[in-house]
Amino acid sequence: GAVVSQHPSRVICKSGTSVKIECRSLDFQATTMFWYRQFPKQSLMLMATSNEGSKATYEQGVEKDKFLINHASLTLSTLTVTSAHPEDSSFYICSARAPPAGGQETQYFGPGTRLLVL
């Protein structure tokens, strides 16, 4: 299957600082990437859809000024958590929509980034 990487895998930061998470599609071009948040033992919560060269589309209840998304190229999307607070601590996962294979597009997920805000 297609490969999606995330960096960093784990980050600890102080409250009030900003953290940037990178998501890369390694062996395909992704015009669309997605950012999810996952709390312990819960499902994936879609935060935003990132489209290359245009503004991200945020889900209801997600603050776009707090979670800045940039999709500057077909293989890279970044999520910046601005002025992070302890309640932002979570597991952040990106996915990339791969070109159709067998007539069907699908999403491939990155390994996730564990954010801990102290």
Next chain:
Amino acid sequence: QQQVKQSPQSLIVQKGGISIINCAYENTAFDYFPWYQQFPGKGPALLIAIRPDVSEKKEGRFTISFNKSAKQFSLHIMDSQPGDSATYFCAASMMGDMRFGAGTRLTVKP
């Protein structure tokens, strides 16, 4: 509104047994139904997927059964192994917009 309902929330199976996870959806516009497997601290990995024009798809020990009229689909894991212990998510997609079930935590006891 939850568009994909998944059950059970957790499942314990003995080694060698069959694990069955069920999902139901509402929107008939969904046209792609993948299953993802997630281990703790890792991102979900695509396991197997099916399209609505097929009633069953098998890959190794993993089988998806699809009932279009009932708007239900299920994952069967044959000869379940301790290494299969993970959280499984079903999903439904239309035009690339994917919605996930709540997840099933599977534990396979040795």
